[in-house]
Amino acid sequence: PPAPPAPASAPPPAGTLDPVALDEALTTLPGPRVVAATAGTTDAGLIDPLPEIAALCRAHHTRLHIDAAYGGGLLFSDRHRTKLTGLDAAHTITLDLHKLGWQPIAAGLLAVKHPRDLAALDQRADYLNADDDTEAGLPDLLGRSLRTTRRPDALKIAVTLKTLGRTGLGALVDQVCEHAHTLATLIDDHPAFELHDRPTISTVLFRPAGTTDDAVAAVRRTLLTHGRAVLGRARLDGRLWLKATLLNPHTRPDDLAGLLKLVEGTTPR
Structure with missing residues (x-):
């Protein structure tokens, strides 16, 4: 594979992922691999150096997951969204909109870049997703969540986005x-x-x-x-x-x- 880009010269803040150490780990560890970066740590709200991490993942052919449960809400802000530069390189992202989204506590989301990443949730049960009901246009959520009785918090998120934008x-x-x-x-x-x-x-x-x-x-x-x-x-x-x-x-x-x-x-x- 091509040589990964040189990590930033300045050391990352304490409590964040070190690109130099990550590069060494990805060079020596066998695959398949996934890197889990954080955009908004629980303790201090720190954000990992996402652009450098994304570049290393591309160079090492490694999947990238970003936990943006806390910091993902910065995307709404023109003033602060640049702190999340590199987020778009992730294959999967977690968001927790009960923080910087002002939603119910259960309003967590998993965003995926490719629909095939939801294949692990693809379950079949005739009483829940009968083929003829699906073909008739009735909604079926079993392939999107294993929690078939979860509350419809997505509706509250949609209403908030529609109201406030x-x-x-x-x-x-x-x-x-x-x-x-x-x-x-x-x-x-x-x-x-x-x-x-x-x-x-x-x-x-x-x-x-x-x-x-x-x-x-x-x-x-x-x-x-x-x-x-x-x-x-x-x-x-x-x-x-x-x-x-x-x-x-x-x-x-x-x-x-x-x-x-x-x-x-x-x-x-």
């Missing part, structure tokens, strides 16, 4: 991403807090400065059990961080400042 959804995405940057700035400017990094999407990791991991965990549990705030947790760089994932477009700067005040007031002195 890409422009309307893109505006919501822009708002929550802006909220995340506002929160990150508030944290960075506050001497009582430490910011992990600027947000890639709408997830912000932070922790009270000068505290232990046990204290960070205790702050989160206290806020949760007292019904004051719900924060996630993530362990990166060997330390525990509080995780705020901004998904409400109506969040105000005062709400963000109030959250930090709650965390500061709960932190042991």
Whole structure:
């Protein structure tokens, strides 16, 4: 096969897939192979270097799957969609529109480039997909999902897209991403807090400065059990961080400042 393109010279952010290590693995591992890249990690909302990964997969004749459950909604935004450059090279993509799509929690999607990739779901049962019913135009979903009794969440997705369109959804995405940057700035400017990094999407990791991991965990549990705030947790760089994932477009700067005040007031002195 032709030599793969040289990976980007700058090392990828910690927590993302390293193209150099991927190139080495694809060179040595026998096929068939599939690479699973991520566009929006659960812990920090990071995006793997998709163009470099896609180029390596093409050079090594390897299938590419991209988990865009979190970050896929960036496609709606003209401002942020370039972060997903390379997504179109994937053979399959997962999307979870209960995040940056504001849908019910079960509204997950598997997008495939070629219909033949759905062949694994092709099941036959006469009482569900009789040939004469299919020929008569009655819908049959058995070949698209094994969950024959799942709720019709696709209808809610369709109604949302019809009502708001890409422009309307893109505006919501822009708002929550802006909220995340506002929160990150508030944290960075506050001497009582430490910011992990600027947000890639709408997830912000932070922790009270000068505290232990046990204290960070205790702050989160206290806020949760007292019904004051719900924060996630993530362990990166060997330390525990509080995780705020901004998904409400109506969040105000005062709400963000109030959250930090709650965390500061709960932190042991």
